[in-house]
Amino acid sequence: MKRNLKFWTRFTWETAGVDLAIAALISLFAVFGAEGVNLKLFVTVAPYFLCIATIFGMMMINSGAHSIYVPLLLSMGETRRNVFLGFRYYQALLITVATAACAIIWLAVPGEVSSVGLRSLPTLICILMITASYGSIVGTIFVKWKWAGTVMIILLCGGLGGLVGFLGMAASMETLFSTALSMVSHLKELPHWMILTAFVSVGLDLLFQWLILRRQEVRL
Amino acid sequence: MSLICEKIVKTYSGKEVLHDVSLELKESRIYGLIGRNGAGKTTLLSILTAQNPTTSGTVSLDGQPVWENRRSLARLCFSRELNANAESGLAAMKAKEYLRIASTYYEDWDKEMEQKLVKLFDLNVKKKMGKMSKGMLSMITIIVALCSKAPYTFLDEPVAGLDVVAREQFYKLLLEEYAASGRTFVISTHIIEEAADILEEVIILHDGKVILEGDTQTFVDSACYVSGKAEEVDAATAGLETHHPETIGRSKGVTVFLKPGQQVDETRDVSVQPVSLQRAFVALCGEEEAK
Amino acid sequence: MNERLTEQKSIYLQISEMIETDILRGILLEEEQVPSTNELAKLYTINPATAAKGVNLLVDGGILYKRRGIGMFVAKGARDKILAKRRAAFAENHIAPLLAEARSLDISKEELLNMIGERTV
Structure with a gap:
């Protein structure tokens, strides 16, 4: 288990690095889109970019991890149980790290946006749990049925691309910040269906991956 | 200590690729697993190391099941044949990363040996595996196998794509490691002729069945090639197990497998020649082509 | 070696x-x-x-x-032992095939001895 933790911890940091890079890229777009930058406002909004980046990252990396790393680790003599647990550990660690980073920024730079942000954290965690599970399920499907996985990945990319396009348009219409802020202010409420969806997603992911992983054949 | 598989059956979508395979791999041996393409070699190795599930049958190491058993798995290493084509997820991975993961997961990984071998093979580990030649990928397979230090190490086609100098290097490295550690190595290979002399035991897999398992020397010594005038050859080999007959005009040649106590009737006017492992293998497994 | x-x-x-x-x-x-x-x-x-x-x-x-x-x-x-063993096997391993080949080429015993005599051991 020690080796397993070592691998997945490193994997989490690598993923976090990718997420940070995506966040930086989105920030860059936002800064170019906006007229005049308010530094304090920018800093307090940045955690949202980080969350968006984490969503992106998890979708891409979770599905990639299933088709590359899961068979690879099995080929190196890890048990299915440990691969399964290691993957859960990575998901949990990444979500914890991302939301903790958001919380730290918001606590460090208090303000209107920050207080909304802090209250949105439970919702953000739920959203991240849902996307992490979705990415993982897509990855599992991709390993077992390549064509279905490909369709789901295309839908995913389309959806996320649309979101980015929408944000980009919003930025050019008004300022990105005010549009985005009006959107995120809804996040501070945590509807019951959101919690339910989060747990159902995680449950589905666990069930699905275990069913597939249990009898998976290693092909590199 | 021994690795035992009993009555292994493996079915892929209704097609049986392994039929009732039972084997015992003893400690401190070099085994050769030989068989034609599609005989089920990789499938068998995957099952012995619990990387693929069986349809029925069991694999155990010292009486402990191997499936999902970390303690048993930690003593096994199956260094897979790497084919980093565009479809493979490994294509985008650097060799360095692959070796790093291997060094994390194999408990007794020999870092020093890894560096020595990378240098010996002059391998650029910063290269992506998708951009590597078959020979370079084989070098990675070899490095993982040797550095893993696993008591039972399986190599799948370790010399594919390697030039003759590198193949020679591999055989010497293998013997050196074997002499120093007494680990068991199981090597699946197509290049039988070269490897024959280093294989203490040979396992021949044909159409998903083990048709021979035993001491290489005994097997090779039991086989011979009898040739001459067809009638003489038939008379000399009457009652013996013959394979792969070849005739040209009045002349005939046939490979004979002698059971203990049997011998070719040399009073007949025939030539009796020894055969190599490769010829013996072709005689056993190349039957369909001969007919 | x-x-x-x-x-x-x-x-x-x-x-x-x-x-x-x-x-x-x-x-x-x-x-x-x-x-x-x-x-x-x-x-x-x-x-x-x-x-x-x-x-x-x-x-x-x-x-x-x-x-x-x-x-x-x-x-x-050891050297003497090997020498004795190889000498004992010499006739069987080397002379016998020589004679067999000579027979199939119709070389007489005399001719054969002459051929050997012409060479230095």
């Missing part, structure tokens, strides 16, 4: 014959250590068990002897 292996004969027999030849030629001296089975295995890229089989053949024949924990040594009188 640096001869190449052939396919015509079992490898362990070739190993023991090569060691014998080296003793005959004075490459290996009496009471001198011979290469270990692992060294032989690496040199010829053969399985150590095969090399050991070849070496054991010589131990059984009294050509080599084991010193516990050190290795294999050439026995005293």
Whole structure:
């Protein structure tokens, strides 16, 4: 288990690095889109970019991890149980790290946006749990049925691309910040269906991956 | 200590690729697993190391099941044949990363040996595996196998794509490691002729069945090639197990497998020649082509 | 020791014959250590068990002897033993095929002796 933790911890940091890079890229777009930058406002909004980046990252990396790393680790003599647990550990660690980073920024730079942000954290965690599970399920499907996985990945990319396009348009219409802020202010409420969806997603992911992983054949 | 598989059956979508395979791999041996393409070699190795599930049958190491058993798995290493084509997820991975993961997961990984071998093979580990030649990928397979230090190490086609100098290097490295550690190595290979002399035991897999398992020397010594005038050859080999007959005009040649106590009737006017492992293998497994 | 292996004969027999030849030629001296089975295995890229089989053949024949924990040594009188053995086999291994070939080429015994007489041993 020690080796397993070592691998997945490193994997989490690598993923976090990718997420940070995506966040930086989105920030860059936002800064170019906006007229005049308010530094304090920018800093307090940045955690949202980080969350968006984490969503992106998890979708891409979770599905990639299933088709590359899961068979690879099995080929190196890890048990299915440990691969399964290691993957859960990575998901949990990444979500914890991302939301903790958001919380730290918001606590460090208090303000209107920050207080909304802090209250949105439970919702953000739920959203991240849902996307992490979705990415993982897509990855599992991709390993077992390549064509279905490909369709789901295309839908995913389309959806996320649309979101980015929408944000980009919003930025050019008004300022990105005010549009985005009006959107995120809804996040501070945590509807019951959101919690339910989060747990159902995680449950589905666990069930699905275990069913597939249990009898998976290693092909590199 | 021994690795035992009993009555292994493996079915892929209704097609049986392994039929009732039972084997015992003893400690401190070099085994050769030989068989034609599609005989089920990789499938068998995957099952012995619990990387693929069986349809029925069991694999155990010292009486402990191997499936999902970390303690048993930690003593096994199956260094897979790497084919980093565009479809493979490994294509985008650097060799360095692959070796790093291997060094994390194999408990007794020999870092020093890894560096020595990378240098010996002059391998650029910063290269992506998708951009590597078959020979370079084989070098990675070899490095993982040797550095893993696993008591039972399986190599799948370790010399594919390697030039003759590198193949020679591999055989010497293998013997050196074997002499120093007494680990068991199981090597699946197509290049039988070269490897024959280093294989203490040979396992021949044909159409998903083990048709021979035993001491290489005994097997090779039991086989011979009898040739001459067809009638003489038939008379000399009457009652013996013959394979792969070849005739040209009045002349005939046939490979004979002698059971203990049997011998070719040399009073007949025939030539009796020894055969190599490769010829013996072709005689056993190349039957369909001969007919 | 640096001869190449052939396919015509079992490898362990070739190993023991090569060691014998080296003793005959004075490459290996009496009471001198011979290469270990692992060294032989690496040199010829053969399985150590095969090399050991070849070496054991010589131990059984009294050509080599084991010193516990050190290795294999050439026995005293090994050279004479090999010489005697090879001489005994000379007629069977070399003269017999020579005569057989001479017979099928219609070379008479006299002609054959003359041919041998023309050469220096």
